[in-house]
Amino acid sequence: MSTVIDTVEVRDVRAEDAAELAELLNAIIAQGGTTALEVPFTPERLADSYLTGPAVLCCFVALNPASQEILGFQTLGRYPDLPDDVGDIGTFARIGNTQSGVGSALFRATRERALALGLTAINATIRADNAGGLAFYSRQGFRDHSVAKAVPLSDGTPVDRISKRYSLMTGRNG
Numbered sequence: 001m002s003t004v005i006d007t008v009e010v011r012d013v014r015a016e017d018a019a020e021l022a023e024l025l026n027a028i029i030a031q032g033g034t035t036a037l038e039v040p041f042t043p044e045r046l047a048d049s050y051l052t053g054p055a056v057l058c059c060f061v062a063l064n065p066a067s068q069e070i071l072g073f074q075t076l077g078r079y080p081d082l083p084d085d086v087g088d089i090g091t092f093a094r095i096g097n098t099q100s101g102v103g104s105a106l107f108r109a110t111r112e113r114a115l116a117l118g119l120t121a122i123n124a125t126i127r128a129d130n131a132g133g134l135a136f137y138s139r140q141g142f143r144d145h146s147v148a149k150a151v152p153l154s155d156g157t158p159v160d161r162i163s164k165r166y167s168l169m170t171g172r173n174g
């Protein structure tokens with residue numbers, strides 16, 4: 001099932017999206033300076049890590065309703081360092097299509113699914129030098145949670161990693 005939110009269509013990821021999403025994500029990795037991911041993905045590794053693999057709780061894609069071009073994706077998964085009821089999120093909007101509501105539309109879908117899955121919170125870990133990523137998650141309602149100091153990039157450059165949390169408990173009984 002898919003829903004049209006504003007001018008963006010959002011639906012669950014499909015196995016056949018993997019090649020287009022690998023291309024979208026690899027362009028962001030090649031540009032550098034935002035995501036903590038540094039190694040390009042094959043469609044197979046992307047599918048296993050973030051789309052349909054065993055640790056994935058949900059993954060949504062945003063599409064242009066007219067052309068069906070994928071404009072971005074958002075994954076929520078289990079991460080070994082997090083409690084079972086806290087999902088770990090990653091969001092990627094196609095280069096050239098940022099700040100046009102793609103990430104926000106995706107988060108409306110992910111938030112609903114996380115609630116349905118019974119999660120209590122969503123974690124986002126962002127490079128401290130990724131001002132856009134930090135602004136995006138703050139705008140969705142994420143609050144600062146913790147900082148991992150000076151985690152090296154693959155070239156050794158130390159960059160702090162900021163973890164932000166979104167609580168799903170508001171308004172719940174118990």
Ligand SMILES: CC(C)(COP(=O)(O)OP(=O)(O)OC[C@H]1O[C@@H](n2cnc3c(N)ncnc32)[C@H](O)[C@@H]1OP(=O)(O)O)[C@@H](O)C(=O)NCCC(=O)NCCS
Nearest residue numbers: 034091092093098099100101102103104132133135136139
């Ligand atoms: C971060 C990212 C996912 C945001 O997606 P997006 O589709 O551009 O976000 P939206 O258009 O829905 O923006 C939502 C809000 O965040 C704000 N925001 C998003 N990117 C921003 C930026 N670079 N600088 C300042 N504010 C930003 C928007 O202004 C908007 O605010 P508003 O609600 O007041 O209008 C996207 O820029 C991206 O893919 N970046 C590269 C990968 C990355 O860093 N991912 C995050 C770490 S996993």
